[in-house]
Amino acid sequence: MTRKHDNKPKRPRSRPAKVGKATGASGAFTPASSAARRGGHPRRGGLRTARQAASGVPAPEAQSVSSPRCSGHPRRGGLQAARQPEDARRASATAGCALCPVFGRCGGCSQLNVPYAEQLAAKQQAVAALFEGIAPADALLPILGMEEPFHYRNKVVSPYAPARGARHAVAAKDAPKARGKAKGKGAKLSRADILTGMYEAGTHRLIPTDTCAIENEVAKRVTLAIRDVMARWGMEPYNEDTGTGFVRHAVVRVGHESGEVLVTVVTNGDEFPSAKAFCRELKRRVPEITAIVQNVNTRQTNVILGDKERVLYGPGFILDTLCGLSFRISSQSFYQVNATQTEVLYDEAIRLANLTGAETVIDAYCGTGTIGLVAAKRGAARVIGVDSVASAIRDAASNARHNGVENASFVAQDATAFMEELAASGERPQPACHPERSAQPESACHPEQSTQREVEGTPGDHSQPLVLLMDPPRAGSTPEFLRAACALAPERIVYISCNPHTQARDVRHLVEGGYEVRAIRPVDMFPHTDHVESIVMLEKRND
C-alpha cells in the first residue's frame, strides 16, 4: 500500500450513547436506567430522532416517503414490541413505516418501530439475562449505543433480479450492442424491469426499495446508479431460477473516515463488455467512487462472491482509518460494517485488556488484524494474530507494515489448533515468530525488541504476562480452544462477540476453567436490528 489519504476531509466522530447504569438489584442484572425505560435520554440528539420516530415524525431523509401499506403494526414485533400496549405499538409501527417504506417486510431493521432508547434497554436486558448465573451482577456495564443510529452500514450488498414479467433483455455478451441501442433507438430494459433492494425476512424474495434507514447513503446511490446504467445499457439482472442474466450483486464499501468507495460488481460470467465505459458512466453518476472491481460468480448458489476478480477502475481496494490506524479493505476482506461503533468497541476492548506495556497479546480470530494492531499500538509488548483465512492474514501483515507496526505478527491457522499447539508446548508465546507460517516477513519479527524475560521464557514459565483477545464468528469458539486457553492461563481474556448466546456458553466454560467475569459491556453495533455485540473481560481467579 503506498497511497495515503491524510489530506482527505475528516468526518466528525460520533460519540457513543449509553443507557444508564446497571444497578444489579437482587442478584440479577438490572438492565437499564429509568431514563432509558422512559424512552428518553438526558443528553443525546440521536434519541431525539428516535422519539420523533415514535411520535410518527419522519427523519429528514425519509420525509418524502409515503407508505400506504403501513397502516397497522408490522408483522414482526422484535425485542420490545410484545411488551408495548397496543396504542404505543401502532404508533411506533407507523413511525417505523415513516422511516422505511418496506418496514415490516424487509429482513433488515425489525426494531425500527421501537424508540432507540428502548432498543438499547432491551438489548441490555437480553445480555443481562444471558449472563445471569455466569457473572456477578455488578459486572454488567451500560450498553454503548450510537448518537446518530441511522445510515451506519458502511457495507451495502444489493442483489439485482428481473421484475416479474420484465422484458427480456439481451444476453451479457451483447451488452455493447444494447448500449448502442440505448443511446440511439431506446433500451430493451426499463428501470422497472430490474429489482434491487433487500430480501424479505427469511426468504429469497426481493423487496425493491430506493431508500434504507441504516445503509450508507452514498453506497445506496451507487446501487441505484448501477440499476439505472443496467437498464439504459440493456444489461440483464441475474435470474436465480434460470441461472441466466449478467449482473448478480453490487457490494459497495465506503470508508468511514476516508470517504473512499469500493464497488464490486458480481457478474454471472467472465466477459464484461464495455467495462471501461461502464466504469466511466458509473463514476460520472457517483463521483465519490474510487475503485471498481468485477467479481465473477457463475455458480448457482446463495454465496455472493466468486473467487475470480478483476480490477476495472482504481486500485481495487480502499483505505480507511480506524482508531488512528489505516486499513486496506478489499472486496473479500472482513471489515466491521459499522465503523463508528467499531471504534467504540475496540476502544472499550483495549481499555478492558488493561495493557501495561509488558503483555504478549494473542489476537485469536484476528481477521485483517484490526484489533490486534490497535493493541500493538496501545500498550501490548507484542501481538500474535491468528485467523484461518489466508487472505485475511495477508491483509493483516500488510496493514501492520503500512502502519509501521513492528511488534505484531500473524499466523494463518485454525485458532483451535494454534491454541492447542501453544498449550501443548507448555510455553507462553516466545518472541520468535513462526516465519514459516506467518504472513509477516521474517525480517519483520523483532525478537530483540521483546523483553528479556520473554526471551528467557522456559516451558511452564508463566511469568510472562499474557492477554487473550478473541473475536470468533457467530458460532462461537470450540471447547478445545477454551480448554487450551485455560491451560495457557492468560492473566486476562477479552472476549468480543456478535452473538452473546454463544459467548455466554463459552464464558461458562472459562468460568469453570478458573476465570471470573469482571466486566460485560454490550455495544450496539447494529441499531434497529435484533443484534447486539458484547465484550466480556475475564480474569484468572486466585484460588
Ligand SMILES: C[S@@+](CC[C@H](N)C(=O)[O-])C[C@H]1O[C@@H](n2cnc3c(N)ncnc32)[C@H](O)[C@@H]1O
Ligand atoms: C467476527 S470476525 C472477527 C475479525 C476481527 N477480529 C475484526 O474485528 O475485524 C471472525 C473471524 O474469525 C475467523 N475464523 C472463523 N473460523 C476460524 C477458525 N476456526 N480459526 C481461525 N479463525 C477463524 C474469520 O475468518 C473471521 O476473520
